[in-house]
Amino acid sequence: MPIYTRVGLEEALKLILSTIEPVRETEETDIAGAAGRILAEDLEARFDSPPFDRSALDGYAVRGADLSGASEANPAVLEVTEEVPAGTFPMRSVRPGTAAAIMTGAPVPEGCDCVVRQELTELGDGGTSVKIFGAAGPGDNIVRRGEEYRRGTVLLRRGTPVGHVEAGIIAGSGAGRVRVIRRPVAAVMTTGDELAEPGSDPARGEVFNVNRFLLSARIGELGARADIRDHIPDNGPLLAERLKSAAADSDLIVTTGGVSVGKKDFVHEALRLAGAEIIFRKMRIKPGMPTVYSLLGNVPVLSLSGSPFAVAVTQELLMRPILAALSGDSTSSIRRIRGRLADGFDNASGHRRFVRAVWDGEMFRIPEGLHSNGALLSMAGCNCLIDIPEGTFSAAPGIEAEGILF
Amino acid sequence: MPIYTRVGLEEALKLILSTIEPVRETEETDIAGAAGRILAEDLEARFDSPPFDRSALDGYAVRGADLSGASEANPAVLEVTEEVPAGTFPMRSVRPGTAAAIMTGAPVPEGCDCVVRQELTELGDGGTSVKIFGAAGPGDNIVRRGEEYRRGTVLLRRGTPVGHVEAGIIAGSGAGRVRVIRRPVAAVMTTGDELAEPGSDPARGEVFNVNRFLLSARIGELGARADIRDHIPDNGPLLAERLKSAAADSDLIVTTGGVSVGKKDFVHEALRLAGAEIIFRKMRIKPGMPTVYSLLGNVPVLSLSGSPFAVAVTQELLMRPILAALSGDSTSSIRRIRGRLADGFDNASGHRRFVRAVWDGEMFRIPEGLHSNGALLSMAGCNCLIDIPEGTFSAAPGIEAEGILF
Numbered sequence: 020m021p022i023y024t025r026v027g028l029e030e031a032l033k034l035i036l037s038t039i040e041p042v043r044e045t046e047e048t049d050i051a052g053a054a055g056r057i058l059a060e061d062l063e064a065r066f067d068s069p070p071f072d073r074s075a076l077d078g079y080a081v082r083g084a085d086l087s088g089a090s091e092a093n094p095a096v097l098e099v100t101e102e103v104p105a106g107t108f109p110m111r112s113v114r115p116g117t118a119a120a121i122m123t124g125a126p127v128p129e130g131c132d133c134v135v136r137q138e139l140t141e142l143g144d145g146g147t148s149v150k151i152f153g154a155a156g157p158g159d160n161i162v163r164r165g166e167e168y169r170r171g172t173v174l175l176r177r178g179t180p181v182g183h184v185e186a187g188i189i190a191g192s193g194a195g196r197v198r199v200i201r202r203p204v205a206a207v208m209t210t211g212d213e214l215a216e217p218g219s220d221p222a223r224g225e226v227f228n229v230n231r232f233l234l235s236a237r238i239g240e241l242g243a244r245a246d247i248r249d250h251i252p253d254n255g256p257l258l259a260e261r262l263k264s265a266a267a268d269s270d271l272i273v274t275t276g277g278v279s280v281g282k283k284d285f286v287h288e289a290l291r292l293a294g295a296e297i298i299f300r301k302m303r304i305k306p307g308m309p310t311v312y313s314l315l316g317n318v319p320v321l322s323l324s325g326s327p328f329a330v331a332v333t334q335e336l337l338m339r340p341i342l343a344a345l346s347g348d349s350t351s352s353i354r355r356i357r358g359r360l361a362d363g364f365d366n367a368s369g370h371r372r373f374v375r376a377v378w379d380g381e382m383f384r385i386p387e388g389l390h391s392n393g394a395l396l397s398m399a400g401c402n403c404l405i406d407i408p409e410g411t412f413s414a415a416p417g418i419e420a421e422g423i424l425f
Numbered sequence: 426m427p428i429y430t431r432v433g434l435e436e437a438l439k440l441i442l443s444t445i446e447p448v449r450e451t452e453e454t455d456i457a458g459a460a461g462r463i464l465a466e467d468l469e470a471r472f473d474s475p476p477f478d479r480s481a482l483d484g485y486a487v488r489g490a491d492l493s494g495a496s497e498a499n500p501a502v503l504e505v506t507e508e509v510p511a512g513t514f515p516m517r518s519v520r521p522g523t524a525a526a527i528m529t530g531a532p533v534p535e536g537c538d539c540v541v542r543q544e545l546t547e548l549g550d551g552g553t554s555v556k557i558f559g560a561a562g563p564g565d566n567i568v569r570r571g572e573e574y575r576r577g578t579v580l581l582r583r584g585t586p587v588g589h590v591e592a593g594i595i596a597g598s599g600a601g602r603v604r605v606i607r608r609p610v611a612a613v614m615t616t617g618d619e620l621a622e623p624g625s626d627p628a629r630g631e632v633f634n635v636n637r638f639l640l641s642a643r644i645g646e647l648g649a650r651a652d653i654r655d656h657i658p659d660n661g662p663l664l665a666e667r668l669k670s671a672a673a674d675s676d677l678i679v680t681t682g683g684v685s686v687g688k689k690d691f692v693h694e695a696l697r698l699a700g701a702e703i704i705f706r707k708m709r710i711k712p713g714m715p716t717v718y719s720l721l722g723n724v725p726v727l728s729l730s731g732s733p734f735a736v737a738v739t740q741e742l743l744m745r746p747i748l749a750a751l752s753g754d755s756t757s758s759i760r761r762i763r764g765r766l767a768d769g770f771d772n773a774s775g776h777r778r779f780v781r782a783v784w785d786g787e788m789f790r791i792p793e794g795l796h797s798n799g800a801l802l803s804m805a806g807c808n809c810l811i812d813i814p815e816g817t818f819s820a821a822p823g824i825e826a827e828g829i830l831f
Contacts, residue, residue, distance in 0.1 A: 105620030195624015218601015
């Protein structure tokens with residue numbers, strides 16, 4: 020494969036996704052453990068739903084013919100032969116002139132063809148007869164066996180992310196356990212002599228390691244497992260060794276720092292020493308220009324710049340789709356949105372730019388501090404990235420724009 | 426307090442939230458453990474950011490006066506006295522006629538007043554001098570100490586949910602640990618004789634317990650802890666005992682089933698026996714009409730109907746704001762959206778109705794099966810609830826509507 024350079028976002032994603040092998044290993048889990056995971060197999064209904072003809076409400080199961088002409092002034096009077104609570108099964112058939120009291124969800128007795136809502140009835144003295152003040156027709160207020168789905172119907176497809184609704188659907192199918200895809204493991208390798216551990220007193224010239232936490236928290240939010248590796252100083256051969264070691268038990272390696280043009284941009288050296296196949300270097304987006312993507316054996320290596328602000332953007336644009344592809348998630352992991360700009364801004368370089376913003380359903384509001392490079396603080400509370408096309412040098416308030424929801 | 430009945434959604438929320446005491450207990454955690462939690466205290470910067478005047482890019486730290494008149498044809502030539510990688514501190518001052526090679530993020534030396542980007546320079550043979558092909562002015566490419574924020578600045582407020590960006594901001598502040606609010610504990614108490622455990626073979630007349638999983642998965646997604654209690658048969662006195670026991674170690678109790686008008690609607694009885702103070706019963710929304718809200722001592726008890734479809738809707742409308750209030754989350758937990766209907770629908774009752782749909786940023790698409798009451802399956806893949814106002818009996822495609830994002 021040739022080495023691509025200065026790639027656009029869509030080209031980068033196409034190149035990346037062509038190299039990703041979804042995780043194959045699966046795990047069996049109970050329903051609670053399936054939440055937040057991806058189904059590894061189709062979920063088939065084990066029973067019809069509902070499993071029997073059931074009443075949609077509380078009332079009386081009757082034969083519609085017995086109610087012919089019934090009204091407020093002239094109620095039908097029927098003998099009550101039985102009461103059928105939910106969770107039980109009727110003992111008797113409904114014969115002409117009789118009714119069974121029935122609860123929501125309870126199986127309807129043989130012989131009846133409809134259920135009359137309790138509010139339209141009045142139980143007689145002693146509870147052995149009921150007055151019904153209106154008519155009803157065949158099927159009224161009865162949910163038929165299998166009306167929702169039949170046994171064997173595929174309810175959820177392999178590759179479906181399991182949220183709370185899907186957890187409920189699994190339970191309703193009758194399955195007590197399901198098979199899900201193993202969580203992808205993403206190794207987080209921050210680099211740079213200048214980084215100090217949060218909580219420590221930094222030496223002169225040092226700043227805190229932000230990227231480790233930015234990346235690992237996002238990896239967790241996206242349903243994968245962050246494997247936080249030791250921080251690595253500016254040392255190509257050492258990083259090469261650490262990359263090879265991480266590749267042995269990771270589905271993805273993300274590095275930060277050391278990819279720009281300076282002398283100490285040793286990630287290029289490390290990738291070469293480790294024998295990585297470079298797929299592309301440099302992108303035509305801001306932030307994120309110096310991004311490098313390579314393969315170490317079959318393991319994708321995403322090398323981001325060291326700027327936390329750039330990491331926050333590029334992990335969204337590139338890492339998120341990689342994790343979705345690794346996990347076999349069949350849904351698009353990126354939610355695109357549209358709105359108008361509440362604030363204008365300048366984009367001197369004319370590069371395609373992703374600008375963090377607060378989107379309220381209609382408008383994109385851009386917090387102040389746009390040009391403060393690396394000011395991650397300005398991203399607090401933002402919920403999206405506005406996608407500013409290449410060649411846009413400035414944008415005025417009110418302009419229509421597209422964005423990506425976090 | 427009087428007992429309210431047939432309350433609207435906003436009235437219900439106001440009544441509910443007036444009764445909620447936020448969880449007071451806090452926990453200290455490392456940064457990784459803070460993700461998904463709510464800050465219990467303001468986060469103050471422990472250092473200026475940046476902590477020193479630093480270079481914004483790779484290049485040369487110089488005195489701007491030395492570049493006066495420099496151009497492509499007539500470069501300034503300066504002596505290179507030192508190299509300053511990120512993570513180190515400069516040893517020398519920049520004096521007239523000299524320059525220091527400097528890396529992105531490194532502290533700028535005394536004496537210099539700007540940094541020239543490496544691409545505008547050419548290192549001389551032997552590396553002791555550099556040609557600079559352009560001018561620069563004071564402050565160019567230098568990020569000043571404290572430019573982002575000063576030590577002591579409040580970076581994140583108490584009550585802020587910690588996502589990945591906030592985790593990065595905490596790390597950048599220098600804090601290694603933070604104090605977060607204890608996760609609220611929500612007891613999940615499903616009721617009903619008719620429910621079988623998923624994975625078992627149901628008896629005749631039984632259906633599977635869906636609500637336990639629907640609720641507990643959502644509680645987890647919303648950052649709280651689900652305390653799954655034993656399923657309870659249709660037995661008022663037993664439920665009363667279990668409610669009292671759950672109230673001893675829960676911040677919220679959610680029950681399902683047994684709240685309609687039928688004979689077996691024993692939740693009302695249980696609440697009375699347990700001594701709960703009813704705040705409201707019945708709501709003017711569909712689904713969710715039979716909802717009851719009460720207090721057992723100080724513990725809120727949200728009693729939902731047994732229909733999984735109704736539970737999915739009402740947990741979003743009512744339980745989610747309760748959990749946000751309990752956790753002290755200062756942000757609005759509900760994200761309202763707008764769009765046009767791709768599909769029309771009928772709403773025979775004219776009640777305010779919440780209809781599950783797929784919202785693509787512009788249009789609401791309503792999956793088929795709207796009238797199949799309790800068909801949780803039809804909610805799979807939906808990402809929102811359309812909010813249909815009271816008195817709307819039908820809606821045509823193209824109409825503007827509001828909704829709530831899951």
